[in-house]
Amino acid sequence: MRPKERRDSGQKDFFKARLDQIVDMDHALAKLGRAIDWRFLEERFGAVYSDKVGHPPLATRLMAGLSILKHMHDLSDEDLCARWVENPYYQLFCGEEFFQHKLTFDRSSLTRWRQRMGGEKLVALIQESLAVATRTGAAKPADFSKVIVDTTVQPKAIAFPTDAKLMHRARERLVRLAKKTGVSLRQSYERVGKHALIAHQRYAHAKQFKRANKALRTIRTYLGRVIRDIVRKIKSEAELESAFAHPLMLARRVRAQRRHQRERKGLPSGSVQRVYSLHAPEVECIGKGKVHRPYEFGVKVSLATTLHRSKGGQFIAHAKALPGNPYDGHTLAAVIPEIEMQIAASLSRIVADRGYRGHNAPSGHKFKVYISGQRRRVTETIKRELRRRSAVEPVIGHAKSEHRMGRNYLAGTHGDAANAVLAAAGYNFRRLLAWLAILWRAFVMAMLPVASDAPLAMIGNA
Numbered sequence: 001m002r003p004k005e006r007r008d009s010g011q012k013d014f015f016k017a018r019l020d021q022i023v024d025m026d027h028a029l030a031k032l033g034r035a036i037d038w039r040f041l042e043e044r045f046g047a048v049y050s051d052k053v054g055h056p057p058l059a060t061r062l063m064a065g066l067s068i069l070k071h072m073h074d075l076s077d078e079d080l081c082a083r084w085v086e087n088p089y090y091q092l093f094c095g096e097e098f099f100q101h102k103l104t105f106d107r108s109s110l111t112r113w114r115q116r117m118g119g120e121k122l123v124a125l126i127q128e129s130l131a132v133a134t135r136t137g138a139a140k141p142a143d144f145s146k147v148i149v150d151t152t153v154q155p156k157a158i159a160f161p162t163d164a165k166l167m168h169r170a171r172e173r174l175v176r177l178a179k180k181t182g183v184s185l186r187q188s189y190e191r192v193g194k195h196a197l198i199a200h201q202r203y204a205h206a207k208q209f210k211r212a213n214k215a216l217r218t219i220r221t222y223l224g225r226v227i228r229d230i231v232r233k234i235k236s237e238a239e240l241e242s243a244f245a246h247p248l249m250l251a252r253r254v255r256a257q258r259r260h261q262r263e264r265k266g267l268p269s270g271s272v273q274r275v276y277s278l279h280a281p282e283v284e285c286i287g288k289g290k291v292h293r294p295y296e297f298g299v300k301v302s303l304a305t306t307l308h309r310s311k312g313g314q315f316i317a318h319a320k321a322l323p324g325n326p327y328d329g330h331t332l333a334a335v336i337p338e339i340e341m342q343i344a345a346s347l348s349r350i351v352a353d354r355g356y357r358g359h360n361a362p363s364g365h366k367f368k369v370y371i372s373g374q375r376r377r378v379t380e381t382i383k384r385e386l387r388r389r390s391a392v393e394p395v396i397g398h399a400k401s402e403h404r405m406g407r408n409y410l411a412g413t414h415g416d417a418a419n420a421v422l423a424a425a426g427y428n429f430r431r432l433l434a435w436l437a438i439l440w441r442a443f444v445m446a447m448l449p450v451a452s453d454a455p456l457a458m459i460g461n462a
Contacts, residue, residue: 002049003057005042006095016098023088028437032429033065033093035132035436044124048116058105063113065094068125070110071403071426072433077110114410119321119417126421127342129428130315138312138435146307146349146385147317147339148392149356151328152400153286154321154420155298157409158277163259164200164216168193169278170251171223174230177247181240183233189222196222223255250278282413284325298408299416300325302335303424305395307351307388312435314395318342319424321417328352329359336365349382351389395427403427 012018023030042060049057069090070080081103084090088099096104114122133139159165175188196218203212227248234240253275276283276297287295304318318339322331332350340346350361350369361369370382372389400406405423408416 002046002051003042003059006059006061008097011097013098019088019092019096019099022099023092027089028433029089029093031436032132032433035136035432036128037131038064038095040128040131041124045117045121048121058109058113059095061095062105063109064125065090066110067114067122067422068425068429069093071422072429074402074404074426076409077107080110081107114418114422115414117418118414119421122418122421122425123342125425126316126319126428129425129432130317130343132432133310133312133315133428133435136312136432136435136439138432139306139310139315141345143306143308143310143315144317144343145345145347146351147304147347148307148351148389149302149304149332149335150353150392150396151300151302151322151331151355152396152405153288153296153298154301154405154408154416155296156277156280156283156416157407158280158283158297161276161297163254163257164197164219166254166275166278167219167223168197170247170254171219171226173247173278174226174244174251177244178230178233181243183230183240185226185229185233187225187229189226193219193222220255223251227251227255250275250281254278280411282323282416284323286325299323299413301405301420302331303392303396303399304335304339305392307349307385307391309391313431314391315428315431316395316399316424319420321413321420323413323416328355329357332356332359332361332365332369336362349385351386353389399423399427403430 025031038061041064045060045064066080066084069075069084070077075083084094085101085103091100130139130144134141171189171193175185175190178185196215200212200215200219203209203215230244230248234244253273257274274285275281276285282299283297284299285295285297286300300322302318302320302322303316305314305316318335320335320338332352336347336350347365347368350365351372352359352369353372356369356371359369367377370378370386372386374386378386400423403423403426404419408419410416410419
């Protein structure tokens with residue numbers, strides 16, 4: 001069933017206060033709520049629902065507004081719910097008419113809504129942010145014809161992976177599941193396994209690597225014994241075998257992997273074999289050549305920003321998670337058509353760094369891509385624009401530090417895709433919020449001289 005969308009009825013309630021009467025309607029967040037075309041979002045997000053009979057889902061404006069506020073102000077779901085109850089501007093932005101003293105939704109509804117929409121549907125938030133920027137004068141349509149494309153890493157919320165900790169955690173998960181399902185094990189190795197892990201960490205810290213490797217072999221032995229014991233106990237029991245299938249598969253992969261082992265024969269180059277997290281096995285090890293952080297554990301993300309700064313700031317025109325750690329230059333074949341679809345215009349110039357050499361851009365855009373350090377076909381104008389390439393770096397920094405791209409807490413590959421898009425949308429709406437606040441301050445400052453001269457003019461006329 002499709003959601004029952006909210007419309008302003010204009011009615012009054014004797015026992016409730018209307019939000020438009022207790023807040024400043026010229027507040028930047030109130031103006032942003034009026035500038036967004038909520039019907040466009042309702043049409044795009046409503047396409048995932050069917051017309052079957054059932055309980056209607058929550059309104060699109062409520063869920064989309066909560067997602068915007070979450071990534072605009074870098075809030076967790078719990079903090080967002082707490083602020084929504086006490087902040088009338090948040091409630092007005094999400095479409096409420098009267099002030100609500102209790103939550104009208106459950107916190108888990110945010111998770112289910114994100115999973116239902118996915119990264120492909122959430123792209124509508126980026127499209128609407130760019131449309132609002134155009135309507136409010138924060139940007140011009142011509143600003144989006146030239147973009148800077150770059151990639152970064154969106155880290156996952158996992159601990160730093162080591163073989164010892166992964167094998168210890170795999171054994172603990174198997175023992176816990178065995179207790180839950182009633183499978184009695186010969187030995188759980190809880191006490192001696194913990195002592196072996198502590199010994200390994202101490203020996204490794206003291207750089208006594210022979211002793212550390214001996215403790216590591218002990219941890220691996222304990223995990224192998226638990227795996228074989230469980231396999232014997234659940235043999236010919238279909239229900240237990242299905243319950244243990246995924247944990248056993250991860251435990252075997254963790255036990256079999258070795259240090260410095262990243263690729264597997266028979267798979268394409270760059271395919272990650274290692275397991276870096278048991279609760280997030282999709283995590284990849286990505287090296288970006290940074291001295292302070294040689295490797296990051298997450299997923300690669302492509303970002304495209306405007307080449308020149310608009311009046312309201314430098315907006316993100318496209319964001320997409322790229323699982324599989326592809327080569328940067330080989331991402332343009334998919335990224336460029338998506339950028340043009342989002343901005344509803346053709347790109348006249350794409351600027352990228354040297355990591356995009358040997359790119360596979362579409363045939364119509366092959367000569368529109370310019371790489372840093374390029375000499376051929378470079379005029380003085382293009383040379384000046386190539387010096388703007390590094391302008392994408394602070395945008396990436398703000399998206400990571402202020403809009404939840406720096407540590408992704410959403411589960412699965414669909415969580416990686418959704419978090420990247422929502423972080424870009426939150427960044428854009430944060431720029432729009434600042435732009436609308438500047439407009440209001442400029443209006444007030446322009447009215448102040450008129451208000452101060454009025455009494456003098458009245459005295460003169462008297």
